[in-house]
Ligand SMILES: NC(=O)C1=CN([C@@H]2O[C@H](COP(=O)(O)OP(=O)(O)OC[C@H]3O[C@@H](n4cnc5c(N)ncnc54)[C@H](OP(=O)(O)O)[C@@H]3O)[C@@H](O)[C@H]2O)[C@H](O)CC1
């Protein structure tokens with residue numbers, strides 16, 4: 001099965017536009033539905049074996065896909081029943097139901113089957129399911145051994161990860177033609193254990209894609225510690241956080257890591273410690289200056305942040321520093337910047353507006369001129385020029401203190417390494433860091449502490465060479 005890495009992510013409107021292009025060139029909606037139904041039926045057949053299949057069909061084209069799949073499964077000898085919310089409404093779905101030609105049960109009265117296929121609603125869902133439909137879906141899903149959603153779990157919005165009504169847990173979602181934001185954004189993404197994209201020969205393109213394993217290279221033969229990428233970490237009131245970040249930067253591939261102004265005695269010897277002063281942070285060899293982990297929000301924190309902003313060095317801004325800034329202030333600064341807010345920091349800096357996490361991160365990048373790593377179980381990375389990368393859910397064990405500091409150090413390392421070879425590409429650097437962070441967590445297993453993550457970074461890097 002094709003991995004999801006690097007795949008484009010399309011909103012409902014973008015998917016509809018791609019579909020319309022194909023239709024304009026002579027493919028009918030029914031022909032497209034036939035293609036979708038065949039691809040769905042092939043997957044269901046592969047997974048269901050000789051178990052009975054119940055397909056739930058809604059009124060639109062998602063339901064139409066269900067009728068086509070039912071017909072093809074029955075023709076292939078599978079035991080299959082269909083239950084529907086009512087009569088289909090679109091022409092293609094009406095034709096598909098007609099071609100099915102067998103009994104259609106009322107959804108509320110349908111008996112369960114071991115394999116449940118949800119073709120109730122897809123990208124056309126406009127509101128939450130009625131309580132009787134949601135109730136029947138929950139009942140039938142709970143009784144099934146295998147639950148499969150066609151395109152999207154019914155009740156999940158397509159574009160922003162919201163659940164418009166209660167959504168059961170699915171074993172598998174068959175994304176038609178392309179991934180949609182809700183296959184990656186929470187809470188919708190967590191409703192499906194697995195997502196497979198079915199190729200339905202509709203060309204798709206998007207500025208947004210799934211975070212892919214980066215391709216990294218070993219240092220060039222004549223590399224030295226400065227040419228490899230130099231990171232400077234500004235310490236503050238809570239020195240442990242900056243030590244975690246500096247350690248992650250060193251393990252994340254930087255050639256030289258400086259810790260400025262910290263007061264901790266548990267610093268790896270490879271990390272160079274200096275006093276914080278304006279000259280130290282203005283060093284032209286610094287490829288990434290990190291400010292924020294453990295910085296605090298006192299007067300000294302403000303001074304250090306102001307000094308960092310006043311340099312022309314590529315800047316990574318995390319944690320407390322994000323609470324001391326405005327988007328306007330960032331926009332006024334020249335030079336590459338990457339911000340790594342979690343949801344609380346993001347809301348405080350950019351406002352708690354409605355909208356999908358992708359759209360909010362995109363607007364934040366445009367407003368601040370910075371690359372944004374909007375962290376969480378569905379990390380979204382956006383660049384001011386519109387590029388978007390969304391990470392698949394990483395280990396939930398990452399929800400522990402200090403992992404954000406590790407990520408910040410890693411972002412700084414990748415920015416410095418990346419900038420040592422060419423013009424820094426903040427989006428690529430942030431994407432490398434998020435991938436390596438997720439991979440290190442996966443390798444660390446359960447119940448790790450943030451300190452453990454850095455030890456797994458070299459293995460994660462080795463997986464990208
Ligand atoms: N993308 C492709 O290339 C292809 C996609 N296909 C499939 O088509 C669906 C999208 O089909 P569409 O007909 O636009 O939408 P849905 O089937 O999801 O549902 C729309 C109908 O449902 C009504 N509706 C919406 N929400 C509710 C609700 N909560 N309760 C009851 N009814 C609801 C809606 O009517 P309203 O006017 O009342 O909103 C529509 O009647 C896509 O997901 C794929 O599965 C094609 O097969 C071709 C290729």
Ligand SMILES: [K+]
Nearest residue numbers: 118121150152
């Ligand atoms: K569905």
